[in-house]
Amino acid sequence: MKKLFLPLILLIILGLVGFRLYQKLGSADPAAAGPGPGMMGQRASMLVETAAAQPRLFDSKLEAVGELQPHAAVDVMSRISGRLKEVRVQRGDPVSKGDLLAVVDDEDLRQQISRAEAAIAIARAGVSREQATYDNLVIQVERYQALHSEQLISNQDLQNIESQLRASKAQLELAKAQVQQADASLSELKVQQDQTRVYSPLTGFVGTRYLDPGALVSASVPIVRVLDVSQVKTIVPVTERMINKVHVGMQAEISVDGAPGQEYGGRVTRISPFLDPDTRSADVEIEIANNRKDLKPGMFARVIIAAGAPTKALAIPRDALLTRGDEKGVFLLTSEQTTEYRRIEIGRIQGNFVEVLDGLGEGTQVVTSGAQKLNEGDKVRIG
Secondary structure (H helix, E strand, C coil): CHHHHHHHHHHHHHHHHHHHHHHHHHHHCCCCCCCCHHHHHHHHCEEECEEECEEEEECCEEEEEEEEEEEEEEEEECCCCEEEEEECCCCCCEECCCCEEEEECCHHHHHHHHHHHHHHHHHHHHHHHHHHHHHHHHHHHHHHHHHHHCCCCCHHHHHHHHHHHHHHHHHHHHHHHHHHHHHHHHHHHHHHHHCCEEECCCCEEEEEECCCCCCEECCCCEEEEEEEEEEEEEEEEEECCCHHHCCCCCEEEEEECCCCCCCEEEEEEEECCCCECCCCEEEEEEEEECCCCCCCCCCEEEEEEECCCCEEEEEEEHHHCEEECCEEEEEEECCCCEEEEEEEEEEEEECCEEEEEECCCCCCEEECCCHHHCCCCCEEEEC
Protein backbone atom coordinates (compact mmCIF):
# COMPACT_ATOMS: atom_id res chain seq x y z
CA MET A 1 0.00 0.00 0.00
CA LYS A 2 2.84 2.42 0.80
CA LYS A 3 4.29 1.79 -2.67
CA LEU A 4 0.98 2.83 -4.32
CA PHE A 5 0.30 5.79 -2.01
CA LEU A 6 3.57 7.66 -2.65
CA PRO A 7 3.24 7.80 -6.50
CA LEU A 8 -0.35 9.03 -6.15
CA ILE A 9 0.76 11.92 -3.93
CA LEU A 10 3.48 12.86 -6.41
CA LEU A 11 0.97 12.93 -9.29
CA ILE A 12 -1.34 15.23 -7.33
CA ILE A 13 1.52 17.62 -6.50
CA LEU A 14 2.66 17.72 -10.15
CA GLY A 15 -0.90 18.45 -11.30
CA LEU A 16 -1.23 21.42 -8.92
CA VAL A 17 2.10 22.84 -10.02
CA GLY A 18 1.11 22.52 -13.72
CA PHE A 19 -2.23 24.23 -13.12
CA ARG A 20 -0.56 27.19 -11.36
CA LEU A 21 1.92 27.56 -14.25
CA TYR A 22 -0.97 27.51 -16.78
CA GLN A 23 -2.79 30.30 -14.92
CA LYS A 24 0.33 32.47 -14.87
CA LEU A 25 1.02 31.94 -18.56
CA GLY A 26 -2.64 32.70 -19.47
CA SER A 27 -2.66 35.98 -17.52
CA ALA A 28 0.57 37.00 -19.22
CA ASP A 29 -0.84 36.34 -22.80
CA PRO A 30 -1.68 39.76 -24.38
CA ALA A 31 -4.10 38.12 -26.79
CA ALA A 32 -6.21 36.89 -23.87
CA ALA A 33 -6.31 40.25 -22.18
CA GLY A 34 -9.11 42.77 -23.00
CA PRO A 35 -8.30 46.06 -24.81
CA GLY A 36 -7.16 48.98 -22.78
CA PRO A 37 -9.02 52.28 -22.67
CA GLY A 38 -7.09 53.68 -25.60
CA MET A 39 -7.76 50.69 -27.82
CA MET A 40 -11.48 50.64 -26.99
CA GLY A 41 -11.89 54.29 -27.97
CA GLN A 42 -10.20 53.68 -31.30
CA ARG A 43 -12.46 50.75 -32.14
CA ALA A 44 -15.70 52.57 -31.24
CA SER A 45 -14.98 55.75 -33.21
CA MET A 46 -15.35 56.19 -36.99
CA LEU A 47 -13.34 58.48 -39.21
CA VAL A 48 -15.55 61.11 -40.89
CA GLU A 49 -15.28 64.40 -42.75
CA THR A 50 -17.27 67.57 -42.12
CA ALA A 51 -18.19 70.70 -44.04
CA ALA A 52 -19.86 73.99 -43.16
CA ALA A 53 -23.24 75.11 -44.43
CA GLN A 54 -22.45 78.10 -46.64
CA PRO A 55 -24.26 80.32 -49.15
CA ARG A 56 -23.98 79.32 -52.80
CA LEU A 57 -25.39 80.51 -56.10
CA PHE A 58 -28.15 78.25 -57.38
CA ASP A 59 -29.43 78.39 -60.92
CA SER A 60 -33.16 79.03 -60.85
CA LYS A 61 -33.81 75.78 -62.63
CA LEU A 62 -36.49 73.31 -61.73
CA GLU A 63 -35.18 69.75 -61.99
CA ALA A 64 -37.65 66.89 -61.79
CA VAL A 65 -38.20 63.35 -63.00
CA GLY A 66 -41.39 62.21 -64.69
CA GLU A 67 -42.71 59.39 -66.85
CA LEU A 68 -43.45 59.89 -70.53
CA GLN A 69 -47.07 59.43 -71.55
CA PRO A 70 -48.71 59.41 -75.00
CA HIS A 71 -50.37 62.57 -76.26
CA ALA A 72 -53.62 60.60 -76.40
CA ALA A 73 -54.60 57.02 -75.59
CA VAL A 74 -57.98 55.57 -76.60
CA ASP A 75 -59.47 52.17 -75.79
CA VAL A 76 -61.43 51.29 -78.93
CA MET A 77 -64.67 49.37 -78.36
CA SER A 78 -67.54 48.04 -80.43
CA ARG A 79 -70.75 50.03 -80.13
CA ILE A 80 -72.87 46.88 -80.35
CA SER A 81 -72.75 43.46 -78.72
CA GLY A 82 -71.76 40.40 -80.65
CA ARG A 83 -69.01 37.93 -81.39
CA LEU A 84 -65.72 39.28 -82.67
CA LYS A 85 -65.20 38.02 -86.22
CA GLU A 86 -61.88 39.62 -87.14
CA VAL A 87 -59.08 41.76 -85.63
CA ARG A 88 -56.93 43.27 -88.34
CA VAL A 89 -54.09 44.77 -86.29
CA GLN A 90 -51.41 43.62 -83.90
CA ARG A 91 -49.59 45.43 -81.10
CA GLY A 92 -47.19 48.02 -82.50
CA ASP A 93 -48.91 48.36 -85.88
CA PRO A 94 -49.18 51.92 -87.21
CA VAL A 95 -52.75 53.05 -87.93
CA SER A 96 -54.39 56.13 -89.39
CA LYS A 97 -57.63 57.74 -88.37
CA GLY A 98 -60.47 55.83 -90.05
CA ASP A 99 -58.55 52.57 -90.58
CA LEU A 100 -60.58 49.39 -90.06
CA LEU A 101 -59.39 47.69 -86.89
CA ALA A 102 -61.91 44.91 -86.22
CA VAL A 103 -65.17 43.38 -87.45
CA VAL A 104 -68.04 41.98 -85.37
CA ASP A 105 -70.12 39.14 -86.82
CA ASP A 106 -73.25 40.61 -88.51
CA GLU A 107 -75.06 37.43 -89.60
CA ASP A 108 -78.10 38.11 -87.38
CA LEU A 109 -78.27 41.70 -88.57
CA ARG A 110 -78.21 40.67 -92.21
CA GLN A 111 -81.19 38.41 -91.63
CA GLN A 112 -83.04 41.20 -89.83
CA ILE A 113 -82.26 43.56 -92.72
CA SER A 114 -83.71 41.04 -95.20
CA ARG A 115 -86.91 40.81 -93.14
CA ALA A 116 -87.11 44.59 -92.88
CA GLU A 117 -86.72 44.97 -96.66
CA ALA A 118 -89.54 42.45 -97.18
CA ALA A 119 -91.72 44.34 -94.71
CA ILE A 120 -91.11 47.56 -96.67
CA ALA A 121 -92.18 45.86 -99.89
CA ILE A 122 -95.41 44.65 -98.27
CA ALA A 123 -96.10 48.10 -96.80
CA ARG A 124 -95.59 49.77 -100.18
CA ALA A 125 -97.96 47.28 -101.81
CA GLY A 126 -100.52 48.23 -99.16
CA VAL A 127 -100.04 51.89 -100.05
CA SER A 128 -100.67 51.11 -103.73
CA ARG A 129 -103.85 49.22 -102.83
CA GLU A 130 -105.16 51.98 -100.58
CA GLN A 131 -104.22 54.61 -103.16
CA ALA A 132 -106.26 52.80 -105.82
CA THR A 133 -109.22 52.51 -103.45
CA TYR A 134 -108.98 56.17 -102.58
CA ASP A 135 -108.72 57.31 -106.24
CA ASN A 136 -111.79 55.25 -107.13
CA LEU A 137 -113.78 56.76 -104.27
CA VAL A 138 -112.77 60.28 -105.35
CA ILE A 139 -114.32 59.61 -108.77
CA GLN A 140 -117.45 58.18 -107.18
CA VAL A 141 -117.84 61.15 -104.84
CA GLU A 142 -117.59 63.54 -107.79
CA ARG A 143 -120.31 61.55 -109.64
CA TYR A 144 -122.56 61.45 -106.56
CA GLN A 145 -122.16 65.17 -106.07
CA ALA A 146 -123.27 65.78 -109.68
CA LEU A 147 -126.25 63.49 -109.23
CA HIS A 148 -127.09 65.16 -105.94
CA SER A 149 -127.01 68.59 -107.56
CA GLU A 150 -129.58 67.30 -110.01
CA GLN A 151 -131.51 65.85 -107.07
CA LEU A 152 -131.19 62.32 -108.46
CA ILE A 153 -129.80 60.88 -105.19
CA SER A 154 -130.56 61.60 -101.61
CA ASN A 155 -128.42 63.43 -99.10
CA GLN A 156 -127.89 60.18 -97.28
CA ASP A 157 -126.35 58.49 -100.34
CA LEU A 158 -123.97 61.41 -100.84
CA GLN A 159 -122.95 61.43 -97.18
CA ASN A 160 -122.30 57.69 -97.25
CA ILE A 161 -119.94 57.88 -100.21
CA GLU A 162 -118.14 60.91 -98.72
CA SER A 163 -117.71 59.01 -95.48
CA GLN A 164 -116.18 56.10 -97.39
CA LEU A 165 -113.77 58.55 -99.05
CA ARG A 166 -112.63 59.93 -95.70
CA ALA A 167 -112.07 56.43 -94.35
CA SER A 168 -110.11 55.47 -97.44
CA LYS A 169 -107.93 58.54 -97.07
CA ALA A 170 -107.19 57.59 -93.47
CA GLN A 171 -106.26 54.06 -94.56
CA LEU A 172 -103.98 55.51 -97.23
CA GLU A 173 -102.21 57.74 -94.67
CA LEU A 174 -101.82 54.76 -92.34
CA ALA A 175 -100.29 52.68 -95.11
CA LYS A 176 -97.82 55.46 -95.94
CA ALA A 177 -96.90 55.78 -92.22
CA GLN A 178 -96.25 52.04 -92.10
CA VAL A 179 -93.87 52.41 -95.03
CA GLN A 180 -92.04 55.21 -93.20
CA GLN A 181 -91.86 53.07 -90.06
CA ALA A 182 -90.44 50.13 -92.01
CA ASP A 183 -87.90 52.44 -93.68
CA ALA A 184 -86.81 53.74 -90.28
CA SER A 185 -86.39 50.19 -88.95
CA LEU A 186 -84.30 49.28 -91.97
CA SER A 187 -82.12 52.38 -91.55
CA GLU A 188 -81.57 51.53 -87.88
CA LEU A 189 -80.52 48.00 -88.75
CA LYS A 190 -78.11 49.30 -91.39
CA VAL A 191 -76.61 51.69 -88.83
CA GLN A 192 -76.10 48.73 -86.49
CA GLN A 193 -74.51 46.80 -89.33
CA ASP A 194 -72.10 49.68 -89.94
CA GLN A 195 -71.24 49.59 -86.23
CA THR A 196 -70.00 46.01 -86.58
CA ARG A 197 -66.97 47.55 -88.29
CA VAL A 198 -64.66 49.19 -85.75
CA TYR A 199 -62.46 52.04 -87.00
CA SER A 200 -59.49 53.86 -85.49
CA PRO A 201 -60.47 57.21 -83.93
CA LEU A 202 -56.97 58.67 -84.32
CA THR A 203 -53.62 58.29 -86.04
CA GLY A 204 -50.93 56.52 -84.08
CA PHE A 205 -49.91 53.01 -83.05
CA VAL A 206 -51.67 50.03 -81.55
CA GLY A 207 -50.47 49.94 -77.96
CA THR A 208 -52.44 46.90 -76.78
CA ARG A 209 -54.59 44.22 -78.39
CA TYR A 210 -57.01 42.94 -75.78
CA LEU A 211 -59.13 40.38 -77.68
CA ASP A 212 -58.88 37.75 -80.41
CA PRO A 213 -61.51 36.61 -82.93
CA GLY A 214 -64.31 34.61 -81.31
CA ALA A 215 -64.52 36.73 -78.16
CA LEU A 216 -67.82 38.29 -77.12
CA VAL A 217 -67.76 42.08 -77.22
CA SER A 218 -69.99 44.88 -76.02
CA ALA A 219 -69.89 48.63 -75.58
CA SER A 220 -67.92 48.21 -72.33
CA VAL A 221 -65.26 45.77 -73.60
CA PRO A 222 -62.15 47.29 -75.28
CA ILE A 223 -60.75 45.52 -78.33
CA VAL A 224 -57.50 47.46 -78.88
CA ARG A 225 -55.80 50.57 -77.48
CA VAL A 226 -54.51 53.17 -79.93
CA LEU A 227 -51.80 55.63 -78.88
CA ASP A 228 -51.01 58.99 -80.44
CA VAL A 229 -47.27 59.46 -79.96
CA SER A 230 -46.72 62.29 -82.44
CA GLN A 231 -46.20 64.17 -79.18
CA VAL A 232 -45.55 62.84 -75.72
CA LYS A 233 -46.05 64.49 -72.37
CA THR A 234 -44.85 64.17 -68.82
CA ILE A 235 -46.29 65.41 -65.55
CA VAL A 236 -43.84 66.48 -62.83
CA PRO A 237 -44.44 67.82 -59.31
CA VAL A 238 -43.29 71.38 -58.58
CA THR A 239 -42.88 72.53 -54.99
CA GLU A 240 -44.89 75.33 -53.43
CA ARG A 241 -41.76 77.47 -53.32
CA MET A 242 -41.15 77.18 -57.08
CA ILE A 243 -44.64 76.93 -58.56
CA ASN A 244 -45.12 80.70 -58.96
CA LYS A 245 -41.96 80.83 -61.10
CA VAL A 246 -43.40 78.42 -63.65
CA HIS A 247 -45.92 79.52 -66.26
CA VAL A 248 -47.62 78.08 -69.36
CA GLY A 249 -45.45 78.39 -72.46
CA MET A 250 -42.14 78.15 -70.58
CA GLN A 251 -39.48 76.08 -72.37
CA ALA A 252 -38.06 72.89 -70.88
CA GLU A 253 -35.14 70.57 -71.60
CA ILE A 254 -35.78 66.82 -71.45
CA SER A 255 -33.38 63.91 -71.47
CA VAL A 256 -34.05 60.16 -71.28
CA ASP A 257 -31.86 57.17 -70.45
CA GLY A 258 -32.80 55.53 -73.76
CA ALA A 259 -31.03 58.29 -75.71
CA PRO A 260 -27.93 59.31 -73.72
CA GLY A 261 -26.51 62.69 -74.71
CA GLN A 262 -29.66 63.62 -76.63
CA GLU A 263 -31.76 66.57 -75.45
CA TYR A 264 -35.37 67.25 -76.42
CA GLY A 265 -37.28 70.49 -76.30
CA GLY A 266 -40.55 70.71 -74.41
CA ARG A 267 -43.09 73.32 -73.42
CA VAL A 268 -45.18 73.77 -70.28
CA THR A 269 -48.81 73.36 -71.37
CA ARG A 270 -50.78 73.02 -68.12
CA ILE A 271 -50.31 73.82 -64.44
CA SER A 272 -52.53 72.33 -61.76
CA PRO A 273 -54.57 75.03 -59.97
CA PHE A 274 -54.11 73.38 -56.55
CA LEU A 275 -51.37 71.83 -54.40
CA ASP A 276 -51.31 68.26 -53.14
CA PRO A 277 -51.76 68.63 -49.36
CA ASP A 278 -49.39 65.72 -48.66
CA THR A 279 -46.45 66.78 -50.85
CA ARG A 280 -47.13 70.55 -51.01
CA SER A 281 -46.54 70.42 -54.75
CA ALA A 282 -48.56 71.02 -57.92
CA ASP A 283 -48.53 68.98 -61.12
CA VAL A 284 -47.02 70.63 -64.20
CA GLU A 285 -47.63 69.08 -67.63
CA ILE A 286 -44.96 69.38 -70.33
CA GLU A 287 -45.47 68.43 -73.98
CA ILE A 288 -42.54 67.22 -76.09
CA ALA A 289 -42.40 66.90 -79.87
CA ASN A 290 -41.68 63.34 -80.99
CA ASN A 291 -41.11 63.64 -84.71
CA ARG A 292 -38.66 60.72 -84.86
CA LYS A 293 -40.88 58.54 -82.64
CA ASP A 294 -37.83 57.67 -80.51
CA LEU A 295 -39.52 58.79 -77.28
CA LYS A 296 -41.58 55.91 -75.94
CA PRO A 297 -44.40 56.13 -73.40
CA GLY A 298 -43.18 54.68 -70.11
CA MET A 299 -39.64 56.09 -70.35
CA PHE A 300 -38.37 58.12 -67.39
CA ALA A 301 -37.68 61.71 -68.36
CA ARG A 302 -35.39 64.18 -66.60
CA VAL A 303 -36.86 67.64 -66.91
CA ILE A 304 -35.10 71.00 -66.48
CA ILE A 305 -37.11 74.22 -66.59
CA ALA A 306 -35.24 77.53 -66.51
CA ALA A 307 -37.21 79.71 -64.08
CA GLY A 308 -35.19 82.91 -63.71
CA ALA A 309 -31.77 84.30 -62.75
CA PRO A 310 -29.41 82.51 -60.30
CA THR A 311 -30.08 83.17 -56.60
CA LYS A 312 -27.94 82.78 -53.47
CA ALA A 313 -29.05 80.27 -50.82
CA LEU A 314 -27.61 78.29 -47.91
CA ALA A 315 -26.24 74.94 -49.08
CA ILE A 316 -24.59 71.75 -47.84
CA PRO A 317 -22.76 68.99 -49.74
CA ARG A 318 -25.05 66.34 -51.11
CA ASP A 319 -23.09 63.62 -49.24
CA ALA A 320 -24.34 65.07 -45.96
CA LEU A 321 -28.04 64.64 -46.76
CA LEU A 322 -29.84 61.79 -45.00
CA THR A 323 -33.26 60.46 -45.94
CA ARG A 324 -35.52 58.79 -43.39
CA GLY A 325 -38.82 58.07 -45.09
CA ASP A 326 -40.21 61.44 -46.14
CA GLU A 327 -37.91 63.27 -43.73
CA LYS A 328 -34.57 64.89 -44.61
CA GLY A 329 -31.77 65.52 -42.13
CA VAL A 330 -28.05 65.71 -41.36
CA PHE A 331 -25.63 64.70 -38.59
CA LEU A 332 -23.98 67.41 -36.49
CA LEU A 333 -21.09 66.90 -34.04
CA THR A 334 -21.37 67.60 -30.32
CA SER A 335 -18.53 68.90 -28.16
CA GLU A 336 -17.89 65.27 -27.12
CA GLN A 337 -17.33 64.31 -30.79
CA THR A 338 -20.57 62.32 -30.98
CA THR A 339 -23.26 62.53 -33.68
CA GLU A 340 -26.50 64.46 -33.27
CA TYR A 341 -29.28 64.12 -35.85
CA ARG A 342 -30.90 67.35 -37.08
CA ARG A 343 -34.03 67.45 -39.26
CA ILE A 344 -33.87 69.99 -42.12
CA GLU A 345 -36.04 71.24 -44.96
CA ILE A 346 -34.43 71.24 -48.38
CA GLY A 347 -35.08 72.99 -51.68
CA ARG A 348 -33.15 72.66 -54.92
CA ILE A 349 -30.57 69.94 -55.57
CA GLN A 350 -27.98 70.93 -58.15
CA GLY A 351 -24.85 68.95 -58.79
CA ASN A 352 -23.19 68.07 -55.48
CA PHE A 353 -25.03 70.66 -53.39
CA VAL A 354 -28.41 70.81 -51.66
CA GLU A 355 -30.26 73.99 -50.79
CA VAL A 356 -31.24 74.24 -47.10
CA LEU A 357 -34.47 76.10 -46.45
CA ASP A 358 -34.73 75.52 -42.71
CA GLY A 359 -32.95 73.74 -39.86
CA LEU A 360 -29.36 74.98 -40.22
CA GLY A 361 -27.51 78.25 -39.80
CA GLU A 362 -24.64 79.56 -41.84
CA GLY A 363 -21.34 78.01 -40.76
CA THR A 364 -22.89 74.98 -39.06
CA GLN A 365 -20.64 71.95 -39.45
CA VAL A 366 -22.30 68.82 -40.82
CA VAL A 367 -20.92 65.32 -41.33
CA THR A 368 -20.32 64.58 -45.02
CA SER A 369 -18.15 61.55 -45.82
CA GLY A 370 -19.34 58.56 -43.77
CA ALA A 371 -22.67 60.11 -42.73
CA GLN A 372 -24.71 57.28 -44.25
CA LYS A 373 -23.08 54.71 -41.93
CA LEU A 374 -23.67 56.57 -38.66
CA ASN A 375 -26.34 56.41 -35.98
CA GLU A 376 -27.42 58.93 -33.37
CA GLY A 377 -24.80 59.23 -30.62
CA ASP A 378 -21.96 57.47 -32.44
CA LYS A 379 -18.40 58.45 -31.45
CA VAL A 380 -16.45 59.82 -34.43
CA ARG A 381 -13.08 61.24 -35.37
CA ILE A 382 -12.61 63.99 -37.94
CA GLY A 383 -10.16 63.05 -40.68
